[in-house]
Amino acid sequence: MSDFIRDMVREDLGNNKHGGRVATRFPPEPNGYLHIGHAKSICLNFGIAQEFNGVCHLRMDDTNPTTEDIEYVNAIMHDVRWLGFDWKEKMFYASDYFGRLHQFAVELIQLGKAYVCDLSPEEMIRYRGAPDVPGQESPFRNRTVAENLDLFERMRQGEYADGAKVLRAKIDMNSPNIHMRDPAIYRIRRGHHYRTGDRWCIYPMYDFAHCLSDSVEGITHSICTLEFEVHRPLYDWILDALKTPCHPQQIEFARLNLSFTVMSKRKLLQMVEEGLVSGWDDPRMPTIAGLRRRGCTPEAIRHFARRIGVTKYNGLTDVALLEHSLREDLNRRARRVMAVLKPLKVVLTNYPEGKTEELEAVNNPEDPAAGTRQVPFSRVLYIERDDFMEIPPKKFFRLFPGNEVRLRYAYIIKCESVVKNAAGEVEEVHCTIDPESKSGGATSGRKIKSTIHWVSAAHALDAEVRLYDRLFTVEQPDADPERDFKTFMNPKSLEVGRAKLEPSLAGAQPLEPYQFERLGYFCADNRDSQPDKLVFNRTVGLRDAWAKEMIKG
RNA sequence: UGCCGAAUGGUGUAACGGUAGCACAACAGACUCUGGAUCUGUUUGUCAUGGUUCAAAUCCAUGUUCGGCAGCCA
Numbered sequence: 001m002s003d004f005i006r007d008m009v010r011e012d013l014g015n016n017k018h019g020g021r022v023a024t025r026f027p028p029e030p031n032g033y034l035h036i037g038h039a040k041s042i043c044l045n046f047g048i049a050q051e052f053n054g055v056c057h058l059r060m061d062d063t064n065p066t067t068e069d070i071e072y073v074n075a076i077m078h079d080v081r082w083l084g085f086d087w088k089e090k091m092f093y094a095s096d097y098f099g100r101l102h103q104f105a106v107e108l109i110q111l112g113k114a115y116v117c118d119l120s121p122e123e124m125i126r127y128r129g130a131p132d133v134p135g136q137e138s139p140f141r142n143r144t145v146a147e148n149l150d151l152f153e154r155m156r157q158g159e160y161a162d163g164a165k166v167l168r169a170k171i172d173m174n175s176p177n178i179h180m181r182d183p184a185i186y187r188i189r190r191g192h193h194y195r196t197g198d199r200w201c202i203y204p205m206y207d208f209a210h211c212l213s214d215s216v217e218g219i220t221h222s223i224c225t226l227e228f229e230v231h232r233p234l235y236d237w238i239l240d241a242l243k244t245p246c247h248p249q250q251i252e253f254a255r256l257n258l259s260f261t262v263m264s265k266r267k268l269l270q271m272v273e274e275g276l277v278s279g280w281d282d283p284r285m286p287t288i289a290g291l292r293r294r295g296c297t298p299e300a301i302r303h304f305a306r307r308i309g310v311t312k313y314n315g316l317t318d319v320a321l322l323e324h325s326l327r328e329d330l331n332r333r334a335r336r337v338m339a340v341l342k343p344l345k346v347v348l349t350n351y352p353e354g355k356t357e358e359l360e361a362v363n364n365p366e367d368p369a370a371g372t373r374q375v376p377f378s379r380v381l382y383i384e385r386d387d388f389m390e391i392p393p394k395k396f397f398r399l400f401p402g403n404e405v406r407l408r409y410a411y412i413i414k415c416e417s418v419v420k421n422a423a424g425e426v427e428e429v430h431c432t433i434d435p436e437s438k439s440g441g442a443t444s445g446r447k448i449k450s451t452i453h454w455v456s457a458a459h460a461l462d463a464e465v466r467l468y469d470r471l472f473t474v475e476q477p478d479a480d481p482e483r484d485f486k487t488f489m490n491p492k493s494l495e496v497g498r499a500k501l502e503p504s505l506a507g508a509q510p511l512e513p514y515q516f517e518r519l520g521y522f523c524a525d526n527r528d529s530q531p532d533k534l535v536f537n538r539t540v541g542l543r544d545a546w547a548k549e550m551i552k553g
Numbered sequence: 554u555g556c557c558g559a560a561u562g563g564u565g566u567a568a569c570g571g572u573a574g575c576a577c578a579a580c581a582g583a584c585u586c587u588g589g590a591u592c593u594g595u596u597u598g599u600c601a602u603g604g605u606u607c608a609a610a611u612c613c614a615u616g617u618u619c620g621g622c623a624g625c626c627a
Binding site for chain 2: 031066120124125188189205210233254310315316317324406412452515548
């Protein structure tokens with residue numbers, strides 16, 4: 001593979017920059033579940049490590065006790081593993097470095113490059129200036145090393161209230177880069193940390209913790225998203241100011257934006273907390289857990305990640321590309337079965353009552369090794385309501401009065417009459433079969449325009465099916481800061497129905513992919529499906545040329 | 554209008570001074586016991602203007618547009 005980051009890694013390897021070593025890291029903050037955007041980063045970081053014979057660390061960037069939780073740590077580890085990556089023994093926590101980070105801060109003070117500042121948050125904002133207005137130096141900027149050391153120690157001891165003081169790097173209040181205007185590197189925050197408990201009341205800021213964690217771990221290439229580009233001078237300044245084990249190279253790439261979804265953890269959390277979705281793993285969510293529950297495979301995500309590439313251009317990727325990757329993978333591996341989502345009863349008037357035949361059906365035409373199975377056939381069947389029309393439009397090849405269709409793996413049938421209910425709706429269709437037309441039979445070669453799926457009414461399994469559609473109705477739900485993204489949520493993103501399934505589905509394992517022929521890919525829900533109460537999720541529909549024809553009118 | 558960055562078909566990307574290619578999408582056709590899959594073909598592109606060069610998406614200049622940055626979040 002090749003992209004600008006791999007090119008840089010190759011070049012560094014060629015120059016023996018890190019002694020031939022490649023070490024990357026994936027550093028999530030455990031304050032939410034991983035999403036498809038993280039998957040891009042995971043594939044990048046772990047992928048580079050694999051390709052260049054290096055290592056990739058998994059590091060929890062847990063420097064903010066108020067938002068982080070062990071639940072997220074466990075979910076993150078599960079998701080990364082599920083995606084197919086292995087960090088071996090390289091599991092780290094920024095919180096494990098708190099002692100060392102504190103020592104680094106002390107050294108920075110001793111170097112005269114950091115000071116304790118008593119400005120309130122509001123005052124700090126005022127002193128910082130603006131992008132085009134230089135900042136002002138804090139009145140506390142010139143405290144002595146001894147005074148700063150004492151104050152910082154007392155911060156650590158808990159002598160001051162949250163927010164009363166902050167440790168700042170002493171850089172340049174006139175810098176055109178706001179991140180260099182004496183950024184805060186340690187703040188007082190009395191929150192119970194999910195790992196270190198109440199041991200600390202001061203916590204390092206991202207800019208301070210991240211570069212030093214990278215250095216401590218011997219990271220060679222620290223890959224992050226574009227918004228950190230302006231932080232790079234600070235990343236480098238801190239590592240240059242201190243005596244550190246090594247100086248990793250920060251490289252920025254464009255985060256993934258997917259059409260018809262939102263990708264910010266804050267917004268995803270909001271939907272979870274407000275009950276707009278059933279949880280982080282709601283199958284409509286772009287989270288790894290949601291995609292998994294929906295029936296998405298790790299291979300599909302990895303192929304998708306490969307296809308979208310890595311650049312510094314902040315674009316918008318079409319979800320259709322994800323769906324394509326998914327269908328491509330599922331087409332290869334999913335067992336075909338017959339299921340009817342909107343049942344319409346069909347009676348075969350010239351087929352003996354009480355008779356049952358077992359017909360042979362192919363499990364996967366893409367994979368002969370998947371073999372065949374038997375499907376029961378009898379006089380009363382269910383077919384898809386959409387496969388029948390009393391008055392067909394042109395180009396409708398399916399069942400209508402007087403027309404013939406093939407029942408997949410079974411007979412050719414002809415529609416003879418319909419039975420309607422009081423409301424005038426078609427309730428039952430009466431057909432006759434061509435007894436010689438069974439697959440393999442004498443007249444089975446007859447050219448019939450259409451083949452439809454069916455299930456035998458007497459043998460059918462009942463199941464709940466959950467049909468998912470995109471969560472939002474517009475390409476970029478969060479594009480307009482004036483408009484709440486939630487107002488664009490798709491009211492039809494979930495439709496629940498009752499389906500009739502062929503009996504072989506009785507043993508379907510959760511998340512095992514199936515293709516319901518002519519409908520789409522489905523899997524049993526990993527939370528709600530029980531052997532006696534089946535629940536199937538639609539992963540993604542099949543491409544549908546007929547639906548497209550209908551849209552065209 | 555301060556700093557940093559980016560601009561290649563509808564979308565995502567490749568081409569590293571030498572034929573603008575690939576994938577998705579769209580469209581048309583072939584095939585089909587899935588209107589699926591597969592196969593074939595078609596449409597659409599180098600932000601602009603100058604310059605350097607035999608030759609520029611690529612190098613230079615100017616401009617335009619878009620994104621990011623003013624948390625004691627990451």
